[in-house]
Amino acid sequence: MTRLTDEWKIVAQVGDIDEEDVMQFDCGNRTFAVYNTEQGYFATDGLCTHEDQHLADGLVIDDVIECPLHQGRFHIPTGKAMSAPVCVDLKTYPVQVSDGKIYIRVD
Ligand code: FES
Numbered sequence: 001m002t003r004l005t006d007e008w009k010i011v012a013q014v015g016d017i018d019e020e021d022v023m024q025f026d027c028g029n030r031t032f033a034v035y036n037t038e039q040g041y042f043a044t045d046g047l048c049t050h051e052d053q054h055l056a057d058g059l060v061i062d063d064v065i066e067c068p069l070h071q072g073r074f075h076i077p078t079g080k081a082m083s084a085p086v087c088v089d090l091k092t093y094p095v096q097v098s099d100g101k102i103y104i105r106v107d
Pocket residue numbers: 048049050051052053067068069070071072085086
């Protein structure tokens with residue numbers, strides 16, 4: 001397990017994010033999307049790279065997030081843009097679960 005430095009922020013308790021769901025997490029003036037998938041927890045930038053729509057309002061389908069505005073899709077673990085109109089990848093962030101809490105490392 002990685003040591004939890006100040007860069008690690010508590011997002012939620014385990015169980016707060018349903019399976020195949022996504023939660024918005026705001027920190028300072030930034031927003032993130034934190035996902036609970038069959039492969040585990042992941043975090044990406046919270047705004048779609050197409051027109052800044054909140055991805056936490058989107059649909060998680062296996063390991064893909066579909067943006068609610070124009071249905072562009074990203075691969076959650078890598079942030080890769082998968083289908084038009086999105087063509088710019090999302091940044092991803094490390095996630096760790098410790099003592100029943102979900103942390104992400106923001107930089
Ligand atoms: S804002 Fe996300 S696909 Fe257009």
